[in-house]
Amino acid sequence: MYAPPCHIDVDWISFDPWRITTVRHDYARHPLLQMGSLAQLAERLDHRDQTFSFSGAARANANFNSVALTHPNRHDTANTLRNIRDVNAWMLLRHVQGDPVYRGLVDEILDGIEPDLSQVDPGMCYRAGWIFFSSPRTVTPFHIDRNHVLLLQMQGTKTVYVWPPDDRIAVDDGARGHFLDCHRLDQVHWHEELRERAQRIVLEPDMGVYMPLTSPHMVEMGDEPSLAMSVSYNTDASRTRARQHVVRERARHFHVGLPDIGRQPAFDAAVSLGAQAAMRVEHWIGGHADVDGSRYAAVE
Numbered sequence: 001m002y003a004p005p006c007h008i009d010v011d012w013i014s015f016d017p018w019r020i021t022t023v024r025h026d027y028a029r030h031p032l033l034q035m036g037s038l039a040q041l042a043e044r045l046d047h048r049d050q051t052f053s054f055s056g057a058a059r060a061n062a063n064f065n066s067v068a069l070t071h072p073n074r075h076d077t078a079n080t081l082r083n084i085r086d087v088n089a090w091m092l093l094r095h096v097q098g099d100p101v102y103r104g105l106v107d108e109i110l111d112g113i114e115p116d117l118s119q120v121d122p123g124m125c126y127r128a129g130w131i132f133f134s135s136p137r138t139v140t141p142f143h144i145d146r147n148h149v150l151l152l153q154m155q156g157t158k159t160v161y162v163w164p165p166d167d168r169i170a171v172d173d174g175a176r177g178h179f180l181d182c183h184r185l186d187q188v189h190w191h192e193e194l195r196e197r198a199q200r201i202v203l204e205p206d207m208g209v210y211m212p213l214t215s216p217h218m219v220e221m222g223d224e225p226s227l228a229m230s231v232s233y234n235t236d237a238s239r240t241r242a243r244q245h246v247v248r249e250r251a252r253h254f255h256v257g258l259p260d261i262g263r264q265p266a267f268d269a270a271v272s273l274g275a276q277a278a279m280r281v282e283h284w285i286g287g288h289a290d291v292d293g294s295r296y297a298a299v300e
């Protein structure tokens, strides 16, 4: 039977790539986001070590890098998905763009927004998709990400606490640079007082939120099981911003203080160009620096 294509509604008139904004969508009815298809995907990804899970005992202050070890989920993937209401666990299907079927879904979602997005934030690359299953009242620990994120709620309700990408009280720029350089969250620390500064967004099915690169966020599930999907990407500007953070992080190692990002735009531009050249050399000698701007994020 013919099903009309799904859509995401973004207010493009007011959209600013560096500002948190809510969206609406109807992807919950997509055939690939029904439990039968998702269970098959989970089985395929389990074999490729692309599932990530932890116990509902983890709270906002857990380290997202190590939470699967510090708070292990004792249930296997199939059991977790089948009994998500009762297992008190949190599960992520990682890098679904690496799956031939779900790569199509990631493209469908991002192709739907790219024509409008590219008018204000061109150069979309490193497309990726992530699917989240969460038991009632579990928590996604406080963290930042390496990309712009569009989080779409499909089932259940959650409260997203999110802070602007340049909020230096929630997360200081040193921690942002360290994370973007090393992918480690050990300098990102949760404090209960941060709630007062947060933008608090209650997501119900058919709602979503766009969070720019390095916007700190923490999520608390509601009283029902939650199913959500996020798509992520970088752009010319987000890659530039990431390079500026990494340069400052490396300069700090040499006790060189550079002006905060955004204070001196000409300086920022020069820093980014220099960093781009340095990262090409780093990549050439075997590093994992951002250089190729490829369509999809590498599956890690």
Ligand SMILES: [Fe+2]
Residues within 6 Å of the ligand: 143, 144, 145, 149, 217
């Ligand atoms: Fe995130």
